Amino acid sequence: MADTTETLEERLSRIHRALGDERLEAVDDVLADLEPAEVALLLESLPPAARIKLWERVPGEVDGEVLLHVHDEVRSTLLDDMDHAEIVAATAGFDTTDLAEIFEDLPQQVAEDMLRSMDELQRNRLQETLSFEEDSAGRLMRTDTIAVRADVSLETVKRFLRWKETVPDNTHALMVVDRNGFFMGVLPLARLVSHDPEMAVADLMDSDVDSIQVTMHSRDVATLFQTHDLASAPVVDADGLLLGRIVIDDIVDVIRENSEQALMNMAGLDEEEDLFAPVMPSAKRRAVWLGINLATAFLAAWVIGRFEDALDKIVALAVLMPIVASMGGIAGSQTLTLAIRGLALGQISRTNSSWLLRKEIGIAALNGVLWSLVVAVLAVLWFGSVAIGVIIAAALVINMLAAGIAGIVIPLMLKRSGIDPALSGSVILTTVTDVVGFMAFLGLATLFLL
Amino acid sequence: MADTTETLEERLSRIHRALGDERLEAVDDVLADLEPAEVALLLESLPPAARIKLWERVPGEVDGEVLLHVHDEVRSTLLDDMDHAEIVAATAGFDTTDLAEIFEDLPQQVAEDMLRSMDELQRNRLQETLSFEEDSAGRLMRTDTIAVRADVSLETVKRFLRWKETVPDNTHALMVVDRNGFFMGVLPLARLVSHDPEMAVADLMDSDVDSIQVTMHSRDVATLFQTHDLASAPVVDADGLLLGRIVIDDIVDVIRENSEQALMNMAGLDEEEDLFAPVMPSAKRRAVWLGINLATAFLAAWVIGRFEDALDKIVALAVLMPIVASMGGIAGSQTLTLAIRGLALGQISRTNSSWLLRKEIGIAALNGVLWSLVVAVLAVLWFGSVAIGVIIAAALVINMLAAGIAGIVIPLMLKRSGIDPALSGSVILTTVTDVVGFMAFLGLATLFLL
Numbered sequence: 001m002a003d004t005t006e007t008l009e010e011r012l013s014r015i016h017r018a019l020g021d022e023r024l025e026a027v028d029d030v031l032a033d034l035e036p037a038e039v040a041l042l043l044e045s046l047p048p049a050a051r052i053k054l055w056e057r058v059p060g061e062v063d064g065e066v067l068l069h070v071h072d073e074v075r076s077t078l079l080d081d082m083d084h085a086e087i088v089a090a091t092a093g094f095d096t097t098d099l100a101e102i103f104e105d106l107p108q109q110v111a112e113d114m115l116r117s118m119d120e121l122q123r124n125r126l127q128e129t130l131s132f133e134e135d136s137a138g139r140l141m142r143t144d145t146i147a148v149r150a151d152v153s154l155e156t157v158k159r160f161l162r163w164k165e166t167v168p169d170n171t172h173a174l175m176v177v178d179r180n181g182f183f184m185g186v187l188p189l190a191r192l193v194s195h196d197p198e199m200a201v202a203d204l205m206d207s208d209v210d211s212i213q214v215t216m217h218s219r220d221v222a223t224l225f226q227t228h229d230l231a232s233a234p235v236v237d238a239d240g241l242l243l244g245r246i247v248i249d250d251i252v253d254v255i256r257e258n259s260e261q262a263l264m265n266m267a268g269l270d271e272e273e274d275l276f277a278p279v280m281p282s283a284k285r286r287a288v289w290l291g292i293n294l295a296t297a298f299l300a301a302w303v304i305g306r307f308e309d310a311l312d313k314i315v316a317l318a319v320l321m322p323i324v325a326s327m328g329g330i331a332g333s334q335t336l337t338l339a340i341r342g343l344a345l346g347q348i349s350r351t352n353s354s355w356l357l358r359k360e361i362g363i364a365a366l367n368g369v370l371w372s373l374v375v376a377v378l379a380v381l382w383f384g385s386v387a388i389g390v391i392i393a394a395a396l397v398i399n400m401l402a403a404g405i406a407g408i409v410i411p412l413m414l415k416r417s418g419i420d421p422a423l424s425g426s427v428i429l430t431t432v433t434d435v436v437g438f439m440a441f442l443g444l445a446t447l448f449l450l
Numbered sequence: 451m452a453d454t455t456e457t458l459e460e461r462l463s464r465i466h467r468a469l470g471d472e473r474l475e476a477v478d479d480v481l482a483d484l485e486p487a488e489v490a491l492l493l494e495s496l497p498p499a500a501r502i503k504l505w506e507r508v509p510g511e512v513d514g515e516v517l518l519h520v521h522d523e524v525r526s527t528l529l530d531d532m533d534h535a536e537i538v539a540a541t542a543g544f545d546t547t548d549l550a551e552i553f554e555d556l557p558q559q560v561a562e563d564m565l566r567s568m569d570e571l572q573r574n575r576l577q578e579t580l581s582f583e584e585d586s587a588g589r590l591m592r593t594d595t596i597a598v599r600a601d602v603s604l605e606t607v608k609r610f611l612r613w614k615e616t617v618p619d620n621t622h623a624l625m626v627v628d629r630n631g632f633f634m635g636v637l638p639l640a641r642l643v644s645h646d647p648e649m650a651v652a653d654l655m656d657s658d659v660d661s662i663q664v665t666m667h668s669r670d671v672a673t674l675f676q677t678h679d680l681a682s683a684p685v686v687d688a689d690g691l692l693l694g695r696i697v698i699d700d701i702v703d704v705i706r707e708n709s710e711q712a713l714m715n716m717a718g719l720d721e722e723e724d725l726f727a728p729v730m731p732s733a734k735r736r737a738v739w740l741g742i743n744l745a746t747a748f749l750a751a752w753v754i755g756r757f758e759d760a761l762d763k764i765v766a767l768a769v770l771m772p773i774v775a776s777m778g779g780i781a782g783s784q785t786l787t788l789a790i791r792g793l794a795l796g797q798i799s800r801t802n803s804s805w806l807l808r809k810e811i812g813i814a815a816l817n818g819v820l821w822s823l824v825v826a827v828l829a830v831l832w833f834g835s836v837a838i839g840v841i842i843a844a845a846l847v848i849n850m851l852a853a854g855i856a857g858i859v860i861p862l863m864l865k866r867s868g869i870d871p872a873l874s875g876s877v878i879l880t881t882v883t884d885v886v887g888f889m890a891f892l893g894l895a896t897l898f899l900l
Binding site for chain 1 (some may be wrong): 457467485497500548611614620621622639642645675677679681703710716718725730747748754762765773784786788795796799801805821824
C-alpha cells in the first residue's frame with residue numbers, strides 16, 4: 001500500500017536531498033511507490049537541472065502517463081530531453097484522446113513518423129479527434145466505451161462481459177444503443193448485478209440521462225458533471241450516434257484548470273506557466289505585462305502633471321494623493337474579483353447586472369463615506385487644514401464610487417467583447433481608479449485651494 | 451431528457467423575466483427540468499427578492515438537496531425564509547454527512563428538536579460526525595458503504611446484492627473486510643460482472659489501494675483522488691477499521707472550493723460570499739479590508755511626508771513617484787500569485803525555495819533594467835533632466851528587486867506562521883513595494899538633487 005501520510009512537501013525534500021547527493025537508488029525508491037500523476041507533481045516542483053535528473057530516473061513504462069499529467073510548459077521541457085525512440089516508446093500505449101492531447105507538442109519529425117507508422121483506422125481516428133476544437137467534448141472523450149443493445153437480457157450482457165474479460169475498472173455504467181449505434185440510455189453496473197438476470201436491458205436502463213454533444217465546450221461539460229453529480233456521460237454527434245464517453249477523472253482536471261485560470265490571469269500569468277521556468281523566457285513573458293502597466297502608470301503620471309501648479313504650492317497634496325488612488329484600487333479589485341467569479345460561474349447576465357451595479361454603488365457609498373471621514377480627520381490633524389480634509393474626503397467618495405461602477409461595468413464589457421475579464425480587467429480597473437483618484441483630488445484642490 | 455444546450459445564462463434570463471411578470475407556471479416549468487444543483491446555481495444568481503420568490507416555488511421534495519448545494523451564506527438566506535416544519539421536512543431524508551454539513555447553520559430551536567426526534571443510534575452517529583474537524587475526511591465520508599467478506603465467492607456476493615436490491619447507482623466498487631470489519635481491499639463492480647462466479651473475493655480484490663485516515667485533511671484527500679484517478683475510496687480509523695467511503699462527487703466540490711479560495715482571498719473576500727448579499731452586511735465585511743489597506747496607505751504617505759523638502763523643490767518627483775510604486779506592485783503581484791499557487795499545490799518547500807528566489811531575482815533584474823531604461827528616457831524627455839532620469843531608473847530597479855524578493859519571502863513566511871498567504875500576502879506586498887518605491891525614489895532625489 002502506498003504511504004498516503006507522506007505529503008508532497010516531505011517527498012519533495014526527500015527526493016531533493018537524494019538528487020543532490022547523487023543517491024540514485026534512493027531516488028528510484030521514492031519513484032517506485034508513486035502514481036504517474038504524483039511523479040508529474042514532483043517533476044513540476046523541481047528546478048530545471050534537478051527535474052531532468054529525476055526525469056531520467058523515471059521508468060520508461062510510466063513516461064507516457066507522466067507526460068499526460070504535467071502542465072504544457074513542463075511537458076515541453078521533458079520532451080526536449082527525450083530522443084525520438086523514447087518519445088515513440090512512451091506514447092505507444094496512448095489512446096487517441098491522449099495522443100491528441102500531446103500531439104501538437106511533439107517535435108515535427110516525431111509526429112510525422114508516428115502518423116506514418118499508424119494504420120489507416122488509427123490515423124483517421126486521430127485526425128478526427130484533432131479536428132474537434134481544443135476545448136470541446138470531442139477532445140475529452142474516451143472511445144473505450146462498452147455498449148450493449150437495449151433488447152437483450154441482463155444474462156446476455158453478463159455473458160458478453162465475461163467473454164470480453166477486461167472491463168476497464170473505471171467503468172461504472174454500460175452504454176445502451178439501438179441496432180444502428182444510436183444512443184438510448186445507460187445501465188449502471190450496480191443495477192446489472194443487483195437485478196434478475198432474466199430482465200431486459202431496456203426495462204432497467206436509465207433513458208432520462210444527459211448525453212453530451214461532441215461540440216460542447218469543456219467548461220459546460222464540467223458544469224453538467226457538477227450539477228448532475230455524474231461519474232461518466234455518453235458523447236453523441238448531432239444525430240445522436242454514440243461516439244464515446246467522458247469520465248469524471250478527466251473532468252476534475254478541467255475544473256481545476258478553469259479555477260486556476262482566473263487566479264493566474266488576474267496577475268497577467270498563464271495557468272500553464274512552469275513555476276520553475278528558466279529566467280530568460282519568464283522575464284520575456286512578464287515584460288509584456290509590465291509594459292502594458294507602465295503605459296497606464298504614465299497615463300496616471302500625465303494626469304498628475306496637469307496639476308503641477310497645485311502640487312508646487314501645496315506639498316500636502318503630493319503626500320496624500322496616493323491614499324485616494326490606493327483606496328479606489330482596493331475597493332475596485334474587490335468588486336472586480338466578485339464579478340469575475342460570478343461571470344466564470346455563469347451567474348451574471350444582463351437581467352441581474354443592474355441589480356448588482358446598484359448593490360456595488362451602495363456598498364461604495366457606505367464605505368466611501370465611512371473611510372473618507374477617517375481620512376479627513378487624520379489629514380486635518382496632520383496638515384492642520386480643514387480644507388484639505390474636506391477635499392480628500394470628497395475625492396475619496398468619488399473614487400470609491402467610480403471603483404464600484406468600474407468593477408462591474410469593465411468585466412461585463414470585456415466579456416461581451418469576447419475578451420477574458422480576468423486577464424485585462426485589473427489593468428483597466430487600476431487605470432480608472434488612478435486617473436479618477438488623482439484627477440478628483442488634485443482637481444478639487446486646484447479649484448478650491450489655489 | 452433535460453435540455454443540456456441551454457446555458458445557465460439563458461435559463462437565468464428566462465426565469466428572471468417569468469418572475470418579473472409573475473408568470474409562476476413558467477417558473478415551475480423551468481424548475482421541473484432542473485437538477486437540485488442547477489436550482490442552487492439559479493438561486494445564487496438572483497437578487498434577494500427574486501431569490502425568495504423562486505425559492506418558494508421550488509418543490510418541497512428537492513428543498514433539502516438544494517440546501518446542500520448552495521454556498522453557506524446563500525443557505526442562511528434560504529433557511530431564514532423557511533419555517534420550522536419546512537426545515538424538518540426538507541432535511542428528513544438526509545444522511546448523517548449531509549445533516550452534519552448544514553447542522554450548524556440551523557436555527558437553534560430546529561436543531562434541538564431534530565436531535566430530540568432522533569433515535570439513540572442516529573444521534574450518536576451525528577455527534578460522531580460533528581466531532582470530526584470541519585475539513586477532515588470524516589466530514590466528507592458517506593456511510594452507505596457496501597462491504598463484503600474476503601472469503602466468500604463472487605456468486606455469494608451477487609446473491610447478497612440481489613437480496614439487498616438497492617445498490618446506490620454511484621457504487622463503483624464494493625469494500626472488502628475481514629470478519630471484524632477491518633478493511634482489506636476493494637472489489638470493482640466491473641470485475642464482479644466479468645469474472646467466473648466461482649472465484650473468491652480475496653482472489654480478485656485489489657488489496658493495494660489507498661485507504662484514507664478519517665482525520666486526513668480534505669485538501670490532501672482531494673490531492674489523493676486527483677493523483678490516483680480515484681472514483682471512490684475507503685475511509686478507516688487509526689486501527690484500519692472500515693468507517694465509510696468518500697466518493698468523487700463530494701471531492702469535486704472540495705477541489706472547486708479550494709481553487710476559488712485563493713482567488714477570493716487575494717481580494718480579501720470569503721469564498722462563501724453571496725454575490726447578491728444585501729448592501730449593509732457586504733459593506734461591513736469589506737470595510738475591514740479597506741481599513742487595513744488604509745493603514746498601509748497612510749504608512750506610504752508618511753514615508754512620502756519624510757521627503758516634503760524634495761517634493762517642495764522639484765514637482766517632477768510628485769508626478770513620477772507613482773510610476774515607481776505601481777511597477778513594483780505589478781511585478782510583485784506576479785511573483786506572489788505564482789508562489790501562492792505553488793504553495794496551494796504543495797510544490798514549494800524549503801528545498802526549492804532558494805532556487806525560486808534566485809529565479810525571481812533574476813527576472814526582476816532583467817525586467818528592472820529593461821523598463822527602467824524606458825522610464826529614464828521618457829522622464830528625461832518629459833522633464834529635461836538627466837539626473838531625474840538616472841534616479842528614477844535606479845529607484846525602479848531597486849523596487850522591482852524588492853518586489854521579486856518580497857513576492858517569494860512573504861508568502862513563505864506567512865505559510866510558516868500558519869497564516870493564509872492568499873489573504874494577507876497582497877496587503878503586505880503592496881506595503882513593501884509602496885514604501886520601498888517611494889523611499890528609493892525620493893531618498894535618492896534628496897541625496898543627489900537637493
